[in-house]
Amino acid sequence: MSLRIYLPGDTTAVALGADEVAAALLEQASKRSLSIELVRNGSRGMFYLEPLLEMEHQGQRIAFGPVSAGDIPGLLDALAGDAAQHALYLGATEDIPWLKGQQRLTFARAGLGDPLSLAHYRSLDGFAGLEKSLQLTPQAIVTEVTESGLRGRGGAAFPAGIKWQTVLDTPASQKFIVCNADEGDSGAFADRLLMEADPYQLIEGMILAGLAVGATRGYIYLRSEYPKALDTLNAAIAIAQEHAYLGDNICGSGKSFHLAVRVGAGAYICGEETALLDSLEGKRGMVRVKPPLPAIEGLFGQPTLVHNVLTLAAATTVLAKGAAFYQDFGVGRSRGTLTLQLAGNIRCGGLVELPYGTSLRQVIEEFGGGSYSGRPIRAIQAGGPLGAYLPHSMWDTPLDYEAFAAMGAMLGHGGMVVFDDTVDMSTQARFAMEFCAVESCGKCTPCRIGSTRGVEVIDRIIARQEPAANRELLLDLCDTLEQGSLCAMGGLTPMPVRSALHHFPEDFG
């Protein structure tokens, strides 16, 4: 009997040496005439334990991590004896508290098996949402999504059902589903993890969205910084096509859906949905004036449903399990589960999926385990580069869109970047302005020019030149950016800047 061993092929696992571990494993196994079956699974999102090696042992999966190539001989020795004595032994994977304490819906399958195995996907409820959708009318699918309370996971948290209904109700000869896989926020990696670990879930979500709104074509707009996700998606699409999940006769239903990946070219603004559409049309990624809404006039002027990776993925759960099941998770108007990504200076970083409503402090303390450096944590930037820097006093707010908005912050895509006490908040504020200057699409003067002015003003504050007057000037600039910008790039750049100034004034002279 051969020993089945799992070792992730995920970007972060490989960046930490998983390929070297795999090579060492195969070499040692052949030296010892040990028969092993190596599965390159996706990651379970416990990045602090990657490379995480798992094996099937007495009917359950046991884990070791983080494993390096040099650990392999000792590990194979330990397996022959008492595995639990090995220094890297973590016990049954499912019982690791970090994982056990989560409530995984969208990421339930992540890391369990070979991401490209259709049989594996199907064995874990894969395509249940699609099969259900094939039995329903388009309106019934849309109603299910509306009633689930599902909101967009890309940052703006707009109710998905309203968009689906609009696209369904807009007649056109060609409609499109566009997946926003631009994931530009620093601290965010949930989209990448999902695409690498469970690509069929995204594909399924897009197909059933197509059935719902009457779209027969879909594009995944993927950022060029994700080469592994690109390979996985392309391979998964080819397999799905071969097995008639994509094409002109989906599962023998006579319905069509065609899907292709398009790669971005290194522009943060192309995550904004209308700039993304321009980019998909082969143009510069310039933000469009709304209205018209993309749901009415989107890609090539046609009705287009644009959603984040996680929104489309969550739709499979909504359809498979029903709106009521999904509604049951969460608080207030934030229904379902939230995917937090613990990043930056954090000891136990990775992906934490929980119902909305938990506090940030609870997540940082229970899952994060303090800073990586061992120094006190000073600030957390929540929701990406346009999000606020939060001091300790704000960590008890429940993780919920409205509660975060009420304190001048945002949850965004759920990336949480932790900084220890060596951070200088004026430098961080300066970076926010600099990033805006680098990534602005250039359409609005405040965003294009004001951001560069912002860098200069902060430089003067840092140099202690008339700090009081320059602080005033900086706040004025923030007002101008907020009021004179067409999109949230310029409109929200003031959020990190103001929060840094307001909560950490001691760093501004």
Added chain:
Amino acid sequence: MTREWGGLSIQQVIAKRVQEYRDVSGGLLPLLHAIQGDIGYIPPASVAAIASGLNLSRAEVHGVISFYHDFRSAPAGRHVLQICRAEACQSMGSRELEAHARNTLGIDYGGTTADGAISLEPVYCLGNCACSPSVRIDDSIHARVDAAALDVLIASLTDAGESK
């Protein structure tokens, strides 16, 4: 990045790619990626051929090439080293890592080492934010890269390292 294009001249490669993408809707970005994948950059002299093939103005094609950070109008070094400049990596010391890279290589962002081995570029997030600082070399991503680890990576990219 290939240096030989199956016996084709640069013009022939471009003509072939233009042919391939001219009827793809919104095909300009995929075309530019394909050309850059083949020859390593978008030769300025090819703008006219691309424009006429896709029925665009030269200004439009040029505008697209210059808008996106990924597209380059001149060849890069044999390897492209990108250092993440975004917040998660900042929190783990990427500013020091950037300075170290510039000093070690003797070039700034956008530059290529004199031996043609390495081009240095900034990148804003590689999606590896739980294990920062991150760098990308060609298509591989490396996690928890400190100055010493970067030195090892750089050494493996120089001629001596490559011939091993």
